[in-house]
Amino acid sequence: MRRIYESDALERDNEDTFTPNERDREHKPQLFRSLNASAWSDRLLHHGVRCRAVSVRIETPRTEFEQGEVIPFRVWMKNSLPIPVTIRTRSPVLWSWFVDDYEEASKVSLREPPEEPAKIRFDRGQRVRFEKRWNQMFRIDEDEWRPAQPGEYTLRAAINVDSKKERNLSDETTIRIV
Amino acid sequence: MTLLEVNNLTVRFYTAEGVVTAVDDLSFTIDRGEKFGIVGESGAGKSVSALSVLRLIENPGRIESGEILLDGENLLEMSDKEIRKVRGNRVSMIFQDAQTALNPVYTVGEQISEPIRHHLDYSESEAKERAIELLDTVGIPDPQTRYSDYPHEFSGGMQQRAVIAMALSCDPDLLIADEPTTALDVMTEAKILNELDRLAEEFDTAVQLITHDLGVIAEVCDHVMVMYAGQPVETASVDDLFYDPKHPYTVGLMASIPRIGAGDTRLQTIPGVMPDLIDVPTGCTFHPRCPYAEDVCTQKEPGLVDPATGTEVGADADRGASCLAYTGDLANDLTFDVTVGDAGQSVGGESDD
Numbered sequence: 001m002r003r004i005y006e007s008d009a010l011e012r013d014n015e016d017t018f019t020p021n022e023r024d025r026e027h028k029p030q031l032f033r034s035l036n037a038s039a040w041s042d043r044l045l046h047h048g049v050r051c052r053a054v055s056v057r058i059e060t061p062r063t064e065f066e067q068g069e070v071i072p073f074r075v076w077m078k079n080s081l082p083i084p085v086t087i088r089t090r091s092p093v094l095w096s097w098f099v100d101d102y103e104e105a106s107k108v109s110l111r112e113p114p115e116e117p118a119k120i121r122f123d124r125g126q127r128v129r130f131e132k133r134w135n136q137m138f139r140i141d142e143d144e145w146r147p148a149q150p151g152e153y154t155l156r157a158a159i160n161v162d163s164k165k166e167r168n169l170s171d172e173t174t175i176r177i178v
Numbered sequence: 179m180t181l182l183e184v185n186n187l188t189v190r191f192y193t194a195e196g197v198v199t200a201v202d203d204l205s206f207t208i209d210r211g212e213k214f215g216i217v218g219e220s221g222a223g224k225s226v227s228a229l230s231v232l233r234l235i236e237n238p239g240r241i242e243s244g245e246i247l248l249d250g251e252n253l254l255e256m257s258d259k260e261i262r263k264v265r266g267n268r269v270s271m272i273f274q275d276a277q278t279a280l281n282p283v284y285t286v287g288e289q290i291s292e293p294i295r296h297h298l299d300y301s302e303s304e305a306k307e308r309a310i311e312l313l314d315t316v317g318i319p320d321p322q323t324r325y326s327d328y329p330h331e332f333s334g335g336m337q338q339r340a341v342i343a344m345a346l347s348c349d350p351d352l353l354i355a356d357e358p359t360t361a362l363d364v365m366t367e368a369k370i371l372n373e374l375d376r377l378a379e380e381f382d383t384a385v386q387l388i389t390h391d392l393g394v395i396a397e398v399c400d401h402v403m404v405m406y407a408g409q410p411v412e413t414a415s416v417d418d419l420f421y422d423p424k425h426p427y428t429v430g431l432m433a434s435i436p437r438i439g440a441g442d443t444r445l446q447t448i449p450g451v452m453p454d455l456i457d458v459p460t461g462c463t464f465h466p467r468c469p470y471a472e473d474v475c476t477q478k479e480p481g482l483v484d485p486a487t488g489t490e491v492g493a494d495a496d497r498g499a500s501c502l503a504y505t506g507d508l509a510n511d512l513t514f515d516v517t518v519g520d521a522g523q524s525v526g527g528e529s530d531d
Contacts, residue, residue: 112242
């Protein structure tokens with residue numbers, strides 16, 4: 001069977017600007033960008049330092065909402081270091097949001113993610129924004145929901161790490177349903 | 179006799195945006211020689227359910243629960259070596275985009291003969307002979323010469339036929355066709371569907387046909403499952419589905435089929451779009467788009483029930499629909515009706531009388 005590298009289909013020429021150069025296997029590229037900055041940051045920075053470099057913020061457009069109104073909220077995550085950082089999470093669920101400590105406003109277990117750590121990665125100085133909404137419903141059973149009653153509720157977003165490391169990897173805000 | 183039995187299959191993708199539940203508690207069965215259709219809009223979970231059967235879900239996707247039984251053997255419990263013996267041999271797949279499915283640096287013939295050599299232990303010359311025979315079967319002209327062509331030398335229709343030939347090369351028990359005609363013009367589509375039908379009859383192969391085209395379903399399939407937001411919303415025989423649909427989504431899909439000479443000035447559509455599978459609506463996932471939705475639809479998720487009795491049905495049910503109208507939870511009735519045209523052409527429609 002003919003393989004592509006045996007086919008001589010690709011013309012190589014060091015003189016012509018518009019054709020690929022001859023292969024040079026002796027020299028490796030030396031540019032700084034060839035460094036795997038994430039891998040180095042993982043090796044050189046302690047996980048605690050990486051956790052402190054990332055911050056989480058949650059915000060709603062206002063604090064009072066009519067009953068039955070959909071509540072939109074934004075979650076911001078920011079890496080304040082000029083190098084990429086990676087944070088180890090407890091499971092493949094990298095982060096989640098909670099209403100009064102109920103994950104995704106569910107009073108029953110939503111899912112059983114595999115018990116294996118995963119990683120959430122941020123580029124240097126990266127700010128990520130997630131748009132979410134809560135429709136004022138609490139899941140009370142596998143197939144049943146109930147509307148939230150008027151009152152105060154705490155919306156929280158957190159990266160899925162051990163509680164000791166959570167500190168600035170979680171944020172909360174209070175809203176009122178009237 | 180049941181060939182494939184999928185029970186309570188759940189597939190999730192863990193992304194930075196959130197957890198995508200692409201397939202949620204899906205169950206179905208396919209008998210030997212049966213042509214089973216899965217229909218739904220883009221993002222309904224049709225392709226993910228098909229890829230799960232061959233355990234081709236890639237990271238960050240996970241098959242989280244359920245079982246996939248092929249002749250009683252659970253494919254999810256097989257080792258990698260064992261599942262490789264099943265892929266392309268007992269279960270093969272026609273992928274959605276033939277151009278992407280074919281490897282551009284190998285000849286078409288080589289790609290067809292590779293599984294024959296691998297699974298059936300044919301010699302190189304025997305495999306080549308069989309591959310040429312298959313190319314001829316799927317209607318590639320001058321197969322002897324075409325055997326040595328690269329995929330870019332084939333037209334779109336020919337590439338699709340080559341992928342079909344590859345899928346049929348080891349006489350599979352189950353052929354999964356994931357939108358095999360989506361990228362093709364209608365003439366080629368008709369030819370390929372005829373070939374699929376004929377070849378399935380000839381080889382007595384069960385076909386799992388995935389499409390968003392109800393016309394294709396009507397043409398080819400015996401039994402159909404309609405999917406929405408990763409869940410089955412209706413399952414029925416083709417005749418029942420077209421003449422007596424039970425779920426408002428199925429009715430919406432059928433009302434959206436353009437009809438020549440119907441005199442409509444605008445195409446009928448289902449208002450809204452398929453929900454984001456990270457943030458599915460509470461209750462019935464179809465309620466934001468359903469013309470019959472009531473308050474209870476936002477608070478209670480319907481299971482797949484027998485529309486006649488309202489009792490829950492299993493994977494092998496002949497008829498099932500997941501709508502609260504059949505469990506007595508809705509205050510009003512579903513008021514759509516279906517009329518069949520004079521020329522034997524079905525004209526699905528809904529009315530709010």
